Structures are given as C-alpha cells and as structure tokens.
Amino acid sequence: MPQPLSERTASFTDSVIRRMTRVSLKYGAVNLSQGFPDFEPPQAILERLAQVAREGPHQYSVTWGAQNFREALARKQSRYMGRTIDPDKEIVATCGSTEAMMCAMMTAANPGDKVIVFSPFYENYGADTILSGAEPIYVPLHPPAFTFDVDELEAAFRQRPKALVLCNPSNPCGRVFTREELLTIAEMATRYDTYVITDEVYEHIVYAPHRHTYFATLPGMWNRTLSCSSLSKTYSITGWRLGYIIAPEEIIDRAKKVHDFLTVGCAAPLQEAVIPGLEFGQDYYDDLLAKYTHKKDLFLKGLDDLHISHNDPEGAYYVLLDIREYGYESDLQFCKNLAREVGVGAVPGSSFFREPVNHLIRLHFAKNDDTLNEALNRLEKIQKLKK
Structure with a gap:
C-alpha cells in the first residue's frame, strides 16, 4: 500500500x-x-464582456493583475478607503477572495504560528489556516448580537498569534463591527504585534444605520492589514472569480510571489470586462x-x-x-x-x-x-x- x-x-x-x-x-x-x-x-459589464469576447485579451495578463484593471480598482478603492492606493505597489489581483484569503494567510503566517478566527466563520478560514501550517484559535461571537467578549479576545491575543482573520460584514451572521469594536481589535493587534487579514467582500451591502469601516483605515493599521475582497457580490459576478489584496508595498511584494505560484493570474478577459463596473459612480x-x-x-x-x-x-x-x-x-x-x-x-x-x-x-x-x-x-x- x-x-x-x-x-x-x-x-x-x-x-x-x-x-x-x-x-x-x-x-x-x-x-x-x-x-x-x-x-x-450590470448591463455595462455584460456589453463590455461581449466586446472582449471578440477583441481580447485572451492570453495571460500581468501575473498580479492587468495594468488597467489595477488602475481602475485602485481609483475605486482609493475613493472608498480614503487613501491613495498605488496600483503598481499596493494591489495584487487574485482568483476571487477565496484565493486572496489563502494568499494573504500564506504571506503572513509561518507553519506553527497561531491565527485568531472569530466563530461563526466562513468555512474557508479554518482550512486556510491549516493549509498554511498554522493553528487556528477560535474566539466566539456571542448571539444574538454576535459580539465578542473583550477578555476572551485578549486571552487569544496572549497566545501571540501571527494574524487575526476579520470578516466584516460577517458571513454567516451579518454582523457589522462597530468602529469601537474595531479599535479594540486594533489596539490589541498593535500591542501583540499581530497582522489582520480582512475579508470585506460585502463592503457595499451594509444596512442603515450601520456603517462599514475599512480596518486598514484605522489609526496605525495600514502597515499591519491585508485587505482582501472580491468583485463577486458587488457586481453579481460570483463565477468570474475576480478578487484582490490591498496592502503596503512590502506585504504586496511577498503576496505577488505567493499568488504567482498559486494560480499565475486571474482571467484576463474578465479583468478587462469588469472595468466599466469599477468606474461606476x-x-x-x-x-x-x-x-x-x-x-x-x-x-x-x-x-x-x-x-x-x-x-x-x-x-x-x-x-x-x-x-x-x-x-x-x-x-x-x-x-x-x-x-x-x-x-x-x-x-x-x-x-x-x-x-x-x-x-x-x-x-x-x-x-x-x-x-x-x-x-x-x-x-x-x-x-x-x-x-
């Protein structure tokens, strides 16, 4: 055998x-x-897709994302994140947020490291941690409001995790973390020197009076945040598998290498076709x-x-x-x-x-x-x- x-x-x-x-x-x-x-x-995306089907591109794009795709994405996210994102140094395009999260985890964590995951969680997070050779530490979100207990969270941080996974808004419970909660996480991430890997795929689906706060925009958090997201939910194109990581240059430089060996690159025709959506007002x-x-x-x-x-x-x-x-x-x-x-x-x-x-x-x-x-x-x- x-x-x-x-x-x-x-x-x-x-x-x-x-x-x-x-x-x-x-x-x-x-x-x-x-x-x-x-x-x-959206119709504008479908019309552009039809053009691309006839005209191309149909071959590999630049591994970490076609130039015009990254530029359009940087313009869009700069507007919503409130900082200027460099399309050449601070973005890597991935095959959906699924690959973005896996790539971010492998970029941040070593085998044997610990990673905090809030529970309930989207099922990939635990698997991503294990596939990276790391060990998940689960911190409960308590129903019915699905809030975390500060003492339980700090007990997890005392184990000196390398990273924390933050899904906001949260799948499956629909929780939108308050700014105060995020600042609590940020303070602990700073004190215990922990990276934060965010999944913000539902960033534009937040119901009043709640508001979405990009974790990377909190004071001091840009340098330790790997912001992952996808275009799937925002433009109703879940089958196109277009995602991305936004992070500081030194992190993206490493993530580009990980991404290259995971999937080489996401679909060139679809990167081109979605650009009208990224330019919506x-x-x-x-x-x-x-x-x-x-x-x-x-x-x-x-x-x-x-x-x-x-x-x-x-x-x-x-x-x-x-x-x-x-x-x-x-x-x-x-x-x-x-x-x-x-x-x-x-x-x-x-x-x-x-x-x-x-x-x-x-x-x-x-x-x-x-x-x-x-x-x-x-x-x-x-x-x-x-x-």
Whole structure:
C-alpha cells in the first residue's frame, strides 16, 4: 500500500455550502444555501464582456493583475478607503477572495504560528489556516448580537498569534463591527504585534444605520492589514472569480510571489470586462444597497409572517433561522429534510461554528423577488418537519 496521504488535510470534508447546493438540485429546491444571485450583472459589464469576447485579451495578463484593471480598482478603492492606493505597489489581483484569503494567510503566517478566527466563520478560514501550517484559535461571537467578549479576545491575543482573520460584514451572521469594536481589535493587534487579514467582500451591502469601516483605515493599521475582497457580490459576478489584496508595498511584494505560484493570474478577459463596473459612480452603490435592503425587508417580513425565528443581519445577505422548535439534534439532517420535503435549500449552522451549535441554519436572500416569494410560499410547509 502507498504511504498515507497528507495528515494536514485528513480532517477536511467537502464544502457543506456547496454540498447543500447539490442537495437542492437533487430535490428541485429553491437554493438559498450557496450565496449567489439569480439576476444578471450590470448591463455595462455584460456589453463590455461581449466586446472582449471578440477583441481580447485572451492570453495571460500581468501575473498580479492587468495594468488597467489595477488602475481602475485602485481609483475605486482609493475613493472608498480614503487613501491613495498605488496600483503598481499596493494591489495584487487574485482568483476571487477565496484565493486572496489563502494568499494573504500564506504571506503572513509561518507553519506553527497561531491565527485568531472569530466563530461563526466562513468555512474557508479554518482550512486556510491549516493549509498554511498554522493553528487556528477560535474566539466566539456571542448571539444574538454576535459580539465578542473583550477578555476572551485578549486571552487569544496572549497566545501571540501571527494574524487575526476579520470578516466584516460577517458571513454567516451579518454582523457589522462597530468602529469601537474595531479599535479594540486594533489596539490589541498593535500591542501583540499581530497582522489582520480582512475579508470585506460585502463592503457595499451594509444596512442603515450601520456603517462599514475599512480596518486598514484605522489609526496605525495600514502597515499591519491585508485587505482582501472580491468583485463577486458587488457586481453579481460570483463565477468570474475576480478578487484582490490591498496592502503596503512590502506585504504586496511577498503576496505577488505567493499568488504567482498559486494560480499565475486571474482571467484576463474578465479583468478587462469588469472595468466599466469599477468606474461606476456612487449612484450604483446606492442602488445596490437599496436593492438588498428591499430584499432583506421582503424576506424577513415573510419569515415573521410565518412565525419563523431569525436574526436581523446588519450587513451581507444572509439570515440565520433558529430551528430549536422542530426537535432536531442534527441541523444537517434538518437541512436535508427541508430541501426534500419543503423544497428550500439551506446551510446547517454547525458548519460555521467551532462551538457545538446545532440549532441554526443559514439562508440567503440574494435572489429575485419571485424566487424569494416562492421560497416563502414553500416555507409555509415548514411545520411539517416538527418531530
């Protein structure tokens, strides 16, 4: 027999989120599990894509991102982050925020280092840490508000972590961290000399009165922050896999090398095609927020009308449902039954928590109104799942 495979990956499972998409397809369920929209990207981007299909480019771009893509991205992010981003020295384009986070982790952490991860967390963060040879330290966000305990956070920092992962707005709970909370993290990051790796993919989907603060813009945080994000959610192009890291030159210089050996580069035609989106004015982002505010209000009101218990997300487009009344020990089994018997796809909350949480499931509302209304109509039958 051959030698055993990697011990580092022995504990991995397949992505539960993507698994629930397959379950949804199997039973013809409305897929509210994997967070992608069923509506088109902006027309200007689609029209440019059609031109690029005929004209190119179709070959490799510069490894760390095509020049005009990085310049357009730098202009856009400079406007929102409130500092001038150098497109040549402070950006690397990646294959989605998934690669951006992996690249950032491998840039910052050595094997044997420790990395703080808030729980609940998007499932990749723990895997990224382990694949980098580092050890995750999980710090709970306490429901229902999903706030952290300062003493618990400092106990994690006392272990001298090399980095902290910060998803803001947070997937899956929709938490938007306050400026005061971020300043608390910043003070500890400075005191314990820790990098902060941010995932800010939902930066433009923050519901009033909450406000998004870019961690890198806090006093003294630029030099220790690797800001990761993606264009997927902002422009409804999750399949295009266009992400990026923004950081100081000395960090990006290392990240470029890591990225080069991970994926060489992201798709040249798509970098070209998305540039009109990066040049949109504020009206686009105002309309985007209005669209998602409407979807949130529609879906959460529907859940309220059905007397289904849920949280109230402050950002992103996910909602957590409390399923304790249905009597299941396994949230995964509940989600399988929900897809098969009710016709709605969801993700078991246990896939996001380090703690033994089995009473929450995640749905998303990045769908057309007709899709959301159909899901709500089907959820009228949810009581049949009670044991």
